[in-house]
Amino acid sequence: MTSGTLLRRTAFATAATGAAAALVVGVAPSANAEVWVLNYHADVTSTIKKLNQTVKFPRGSASTSLDLATRKITGGTVTLPAATATMSIAGLPLVKVTQKVEQVGTVTGVLDDANRITVTQRFNIRITRVEALGIPVNLVPSTCITSTPVTAVLKGQLGGFYDPYTLNGTYTIPKFKQCGLNTLLLNLAIPGPGNTLKATFSLKPAF
Secondary structure (H helix, E strand, O other): OOOOOOOHHHHHHHHHHHHHHHHHHEEOOOOOOEEEEEEEEEEEEEEOOOEEEEEOOEEEEEEEEEEEOEEEEEEEEEEEEEEEEEEEEEOOOOOOOOEEEEEOOEEEEOOOOOOOOOEEEEEEEEEEEEEOOOOOOOOOOOOOOOOOOOOEEEEEEEEOOOOOOOEEEEEEEEEEEEOOOHHHHHHHHHEEEEEEEEEEHHHHHHO
């Protein structure tokens, strides 16, 4: 998702310094000298439009490759811990929902000549737990998942080499399936267009 970002080919005219520094901040050359692998911390939030609810995921990680010749971003992965938020669903004001993002395929994209980044990510949303507060009973089975993968296109602007950068986009949440007796309730409350995704990436130190 993410990354290939800060490496403008022209910036690597300073290759002697850049190559040494890169190894310190989590950027490493692949067997192909034109392709660099970047590793990031990932801080992600999403706002579910129907619920007017922002979900903040615990810090995760991201990795991707940038081809310096083509400026294409390939093979990207984003791994996030499960996130839990208190929501109001169908008139139930105190429902605790835990969800996971499960990547489908890899993140791909491009870094243009103006250092603008565009990436495409596909993922499923799995709801692992729905619990009415005060009642420690899970109201959904482990099979509860979006019926089709989400597709999100994220865009942002790269600044300096070491600077964090942020990508933003909107996406549609498909209907859920295999959620047991609460499938209908979840599908009335959550799916739909206009949901927002914000992801901030910062280079990982090598040590």
